[in-house]
Structures are given as structure tokens and as C-alpha cells.
Amino acid sequence: MTEAILSIEKVSKNFGGLAVIDDLTFKVRRGSRTALIGPNGAGKTTVFNLITGAYPLDEGRIVMDGHDISHVPSRRRVHFGIARNFQNVRLMPHLSAIENVMVGQHSRYGGWRGALQPVSLWPRNRWRNEARAALAQAGLSEYERATVGSLPYGVQKRIELVRALMAQPRLLLLDEPAAGLNPAETEALQSLIETICRESKMTLLVVEHDMQFVGALCEEVVVISFGRKIAEGTPESIRHDAAVQRIYLGEPLGEDMHKARRRLSRAS
Numbered sequence: 001m002t003e004a005i006l007s008i009e010k011v012s013k014n015f016g017g018l019a020v021i022d023d024l025t026f027k028v029r030r031g032s033r034t035a036l037i038g039p040n041g042a043g044k045t046t047v048f049n050l051i052t053g054a055y056p057l058d059e060g061r062i063v064m065d066g067h068d069i070s071h072v073p074s075r076r077r078v079h080f081g082i083a084r085n086f087q088n089v090r091l092m093p094h095l096s097a098i099e100n101v102m103v104g105q106h107s108r109y110g111g112w113r114g115a116l117q118p119v120s121l122w123p124r125n126r127w128r129n130e131a132r133a134a135l136a137q138a139g140l141s142e143y144e145r146a147t148v149g150s151l152p153y154g155v156q157k158r159i160e161l162v163r164a165l166m167a168q169p170r171l172l173l174l175d176e177p178a179a180g181l182n183p184a185e186t187e188a189l190q191s192l193i194e195t196i197c198r199e200s201k202m203t204l205l206v207v208e209h210d211m212q213f214v215g216a217l218c219e220e221v222v223v224i225s226f227g228r229k230i231a232e233g234t235p236e237s238i239r240h241d242a243a244v245q246r247i248y249l250g251e252p253l254g255e256d257m258h259k260a261r262r263r264l265s266r267a268s
Contacts (some may be wrong), residue, residue, distance in 0.1 A: 093149030106165030
């Protein structure tokens with residue numbers, strides 16, 4: 001079995017008296033495409049915030065590629081090979097697409113001189129050329145000089161993905177990448193992610209409610225509810241898991257149950 005690149009080990013997180021993540025343990029295999037799913041409020045985005053250091057752990061530990069990063073400051077975790085997007089697009093709307101992508105290069109360089117490298121005014125500097133090539137690979141060359149705030153939401157989502165990739169991560173965290181996209185935009189994003197993962201050997205951990213997207217993209221699924229793991233396995237095994245059907249889909253009756261199961265079946 002391929003070794004784990006990420007290990008979540010007995011992790012817990014409380015906010016006040018509320019246990020949002022409770023003794024959570026799972027692993028993400030190196031080179032895999034893994035989904036983290038569950039109903040609204042299950043704690044999925046909180047898990048991402050713990051992995052990236054936005055929230056401190058209360059208990060447990062997080063190991064990334066053999067390094068215990070449980071107490072590493074969030075600003076340094078990118079140097080361990082972690083990058084992410086967000087549920088809501090966080091591009092700089094007044095900048096062009098290529099300028100937004102170049103912002104993602106800053107995390108690779110230490111010190112103020114390194115941070116200034118990607119914004120060199122020289123029009124043919126290698127940072128700009130690298131950003132231009134990344135946009136081209138994603139099929140976004142036509143938007144290179146466009147102001148991001150004027151672009152369709154689906155295009156912005158793809159630009160945000162390209163920006164995250166500028167950090168050259170070994171582990172990419174995607175938080176609801178298909179949210180708000182129409183079917184054509186979702187298909188384009190899925191194709192882009194598959195191509196990137198295949199060519200770069202990058203590991204993917206994705207939070208997503210679109211089960212058809214999850215089933216088409218991911219090989220493994222971890223299901224959580226109220227901050228606890230209730231199931232893990234392939235999309236096919238998860239589709240038939242009684243606990244997932246009961247907790248993730250609820251317990252609809254009659255025809256509603258059949259409709260809910262059909263929705264989940266698209267994940268296989």
C-alpha cells in the first residue's frame with residue numbers, strides 16, 4: 001500500500017463547549033485523490049483549517065510527509081508542501097488574471113528580496129513566463145490580461161486553482177471547488193484537476209457536496225458527521241454504506257429515499 005503523505009491522528013477541536021472535531025483519524029495516500037464529505041456542519045472546512053494552521057489543535061497531531069506540523073505556524077506550512085483554495089473565491093478583483101497567479105509564487109521565496117522577485121517590472125522575467133505558461137496549460141490564456149473581477153465565476157474558480165498551484169504543492173486542498181458552477185464549468189474544472197494531478201503526481205484532498213463530481217474525480221472517500229469519522233473507502237463502497245445513507249442523506253421515506261440513493265449512486 002502506498003505510504004500516507006498526510007496523517008490526521010486523534011485530532012480534536014472545540015469552540016467554547018462545542019466539539020466540532022472529535023477524535024478524528026484518517027490518512028491520505030501519496031498521489032491519491034481523496035474526498036472529505038459529510039452533511040453541512042460536519043466540520044469539513046474546520047479540518048482544512050486545522051491542516052493549514054488557521055486553527056490550533058486542541059488534541060492530536062497532524063503529520064505531513066513525515067513531519068509533525070501540529071504546531072507549525074500557518075504561514076510556514078506552505079513550505080511543507082501544502083496549498084489550498086477557499087469556499088468563496090479570494091482573488092484580487094482589481095488585478096489581472098496573470099497578476100493574481102503571480103501572487104501565488106510569493107510563498108516559494110523567503111525574505112523580502114525573494115518576495116519581490118515575482119513582481120519584477122521586467123516584462124519577460126521568468127516568474128511572469130511561468131505564470132503565463134500555467135494559465136495556458138489551464139486553457140486560460142485568453143484571460144491573461146483581463147481584470148479578474150470582470151470574469152465569469154467559473155473562470156475565476158479555475159484561476160484560483162492555478163494560483164494555488166504556483167506554490168508547487170505536494171498536497172492540494174480544495175474546498176468545494178465545484179460550488180456555484182454550471183455543469184459545463186464543473187466538467188472543465190474536473191478535467192483540469194485530473195490533468196494536473198496526473199502530470200504532477202500531486203496528492204488531492206477535496207471537500208465537495210457534488211457527489212457526481214466526487215465520484216468522477218476521487219478514488220477514496222472519508223465521511224464525517226459531527227466531527228467524527230463514520231466511514232471511509234472507495235466511492236462504490238461508500239454508496240452502499242448504511243451509516244452514510246442514514247447520516248449523510250438522512251432518512252427520507254418512500255420515493256424520496258430512492259431519489260437520495262440515486263444521487264449518491266452517481267458517485268460510483
